[in-house]
Amino acid sequence: MASAKEKDWDTALRADAEVPAIRSLLRRLGIRPRKGLGQNFLVDEDVLARIMGVAEIEPADVVVEVGPGLGILTRELVRRAARVVAVEIDPQLAEIVLRLVPSAPNLEVVNADVLHFDPAGHGITPPYKVVANLPYYITSPTMRHFLEEVPHPDVMVVMVQREVAERMVAQPGEMSLLSVSVQFYGDARMAAVVPTSAFYPQPKVESAIVRIDVYPRPVLDVEPRSFFRLVQAGFSQPRKQLHNTLAQRLWFPPGGAREALKAAGIDPARRAQTLSLEEWGVLWKVLTVQGLLKAEG
Numbered sequence: 001m002a003s004a005k006e007k008d009w010d011t012a013l014r015a016d017a018e019v020p021a022i023r024s025l026l027r028r029l030g031i032r033p034r035k036g037l038g039q040n041f042l043v044d045e046d047v048l049a050r051i052m053g054v055a056e057i058e059p060a061d062v063v064v065e066v067g068p069g070l071g072i073l074t075r076e077l078v079r080r081a082a083r084v085v086a087v088e089i090d091p092q093l094a095e096i097v098l099r100l101v102p103s104a105p106n107l108e109v110v111n112a113d114v115l116h117f118d119p120a121g122h123g124i125t126p127p128y129k130v131v132a133n134l135p136y137y138i139t140s141p142t143m144r145h146f147l148e149e150v151p152h153p154d155v156m157v158v159m160v161q162r163e164v165a166e167r168m169v170a171q172p173g174e175m176s177l178l179s180v181s182v183q184f185y186g187d188a189r190m191a192a193v194v195p196t197s198a199f200y201p202q203p204k205v206e207s208a209i210v211r212i213d214v215y216p217r218p219v220l221d222v223e224p225r226s227f228f229r230l231v232q233a234g235f236s237q238p239r240k241q242l243h244n245t246l247a248q249r250l251w252f253p254p255g256g257a258r259e260a261l262k263a264a265g266i267d268p269a270r271r272a273q274t275l276s277l278e279e280w281g282v283l284w285k286v287l288t289v290q291g292l293l294k295a296e297g
């Protein structure tokens with residue numbers, strides 16, 4: 001039989017019309033949403049359904065959830081997946097979520113900072129999925145952590161600020177360091193825009209759901225450290241022409257940046273945001289062959 005708390009929770013979850021219910025649940029649990037930890041709880045069932053639809057969780061799936069909070073996503077994930085490991089930094093929520101997600105033997109809650117979470121240490125090996133309504137203050141480091149540092153997931157479905165989502169999926173003309181970083185590792189698409197009213201407390205800006213299908217290997221055959229040193233240099237002054245930016249940021253003989261760009265088939269007057277991933281790859285190759293870009297340093 002459902003406990004009183006579980007019934008509270010079911011009521012609180014019913015729809016965004018129920019924000020007062022979630023507020024009263026939080027009060028009863030003695031929880032004050034912590035802004036500094038990005039605690040904007042999802043209160044919209046349509047958005048929840050959308051995230052689940054985009055994540056396409058299969059019965060055999062292993063899922064890492066970042067920041068389960070009050071467990072709105074967690075409850076759906078444990079119903080669908082073989083195993084869910086939810087990583088929550090807030091000790092109070094890490095304890096409460098286990099009570100709010102009833103009878104889920106396939107759920108493990110880890111009270112830790114996700115940026116220090118090692119999937120292998122919890123017996124998770126690829127393939128696995130990451131699903132999260134991300135705390136926005138650590139969006140980029142979290143993406144980097146799962147795409148670069150640990151054995152990577154095959155799919156990531158994340159709710160992030162809309163503006164960040166747009167940068168993740170941007171095309172040449174509007175590329176940024178984030179676009180290159182994400183698209184280097186996977187195929188990213190924006191699945192839906194989410195209004196501020198879908199959260200309690202409401203954030204200031206809209207959100208969006210992004211799905212990234214991570215490639216088995218990065219899309220370019222380059223050495224990642226020197227590649228990203230190049231891309232970072234390129235985007236360090238996005239309004240300037242690329243030959244100027246590169247000449248200032250990397251070590252070139254006079255005129256070398258201009259010549260290297262030409263050798264890569266790239267007009268030296270172009271700006272970093274206009275380059276495609278393939279063009280960055282060709283430029284990296286030219287600079288590496290010329291010995292102008294080394295792996296170390």
Ligand code: SAM
Binds near residue numbers: 039
């Ligand atoms: N999943 C819940 C939902 O959709 O309502 C909560 C999402 S809320 C936007 C972000 C959650 O991430 C909060 O529970 C917060 O405490 C947690 N969090 C914040 N920083 C974290 C970190 N570094 N590692 C793990 N969890 C974190």
